[in-house]
Amino acid sequence: MRRWLRxxxxxxxxxxxxxxxxxLAEADPASIRFPRxxxxxxxxxxxxxxxxxxxxxxxxxxxxxxxxxxPDLGQAVERSVTAxxxxxxxxxxxxxxxxxxxxxxxxxxxxxxxQRECALHLNVSENVVEKxxxxxxxxxxxxxxxxDLPAQGGGSAPGDLRSGKSNA
Numbered sequence: 001m002r003r004w005l006r007x008x009x010x011x012x013x014x015x016x017x018x019x020x021x022x023x024l025a026e027a028d029p030a031s032i033r034f035p036r037x038x039x040x041x042x043x044x045x046x047x048x049x050x051x052x053x054x055x056x057x058x059x060x061x062x063x064x065x066x067x068x069x070x071p072d073l074g075q076a077v078e079r080s081v082t083a084x085x086x087x088x089x090x091x092x093x094x095x096x097x098x099x100x101x102x103x104x105x106x107x108x109x110x111x112x113x114x115q116r117e118c119a120l121h122l123n124v125s126e127n128v129v130e131k132x133x134x135x136x137x138x139x140x141x142x143x144x145x146x147x148d149l150p151a152q153g154g155g156s157a158p159g160d161l162r163s164g165k166s167n168a
Contacts, residue, residue: 001043008047016046034077093143097136104129105136 001020005013020042032038094102103122107113108129115133119126 001040004040005043005047011047011050016043016050019046089143089147090140093140097139100124100128101132101136101139104132105140108133 001017002013005011005016020039023042024039027038094105097105100122104118107118107121108115113121115126115129118129122129
């Protein structure tokens with residue numbers, strides 16, 4: 001915050017920060033979705049208010065006042081929520097895989113086992129590992145393709161995919 005406020009001439013940085021904290025204390029916490037962005041917005045408002053009261057503003061101060069430097073946490077939060085939803089979906093699909101298929105998928109994709117290491121760990125042939133991984137990927141692909149199609153009647157829940165065959 002201090003670094004961001006240093007670009008504005010003629011303001012008392014400590015006063016702006018103090019007043020922003022006062023406004024934060026007086027605000028309804030439930031109405032603040034993104035605290036950091038809200039705090040920067042309050043500081044921005046206070047700087048503008050200071051310049052309005054001073055009535056003497058250098059052109060350089062105003063050109064530095066683009067909101068581009070204020071972090072947009074809305075997009076970061078949206079990406080985080082989307083990523084969590086994707087992980088939950090993948091977790092559910094992986095849980096619904098047939099046992100051996102799931103074991104191969106988890107060892108290969110999450111633990112990074114080689115095909116040979118996976119075969120030794122599961123006491124199966126490398127050919128079985130290869131075929132089970134291909135089956136897991138096909139089931140997961142079908143689940144991802146079908147999750148966006150329920151309105152068209154082609155979708156299926158992750159729990160319907162144990163057979164590895166498409167619903168089409």
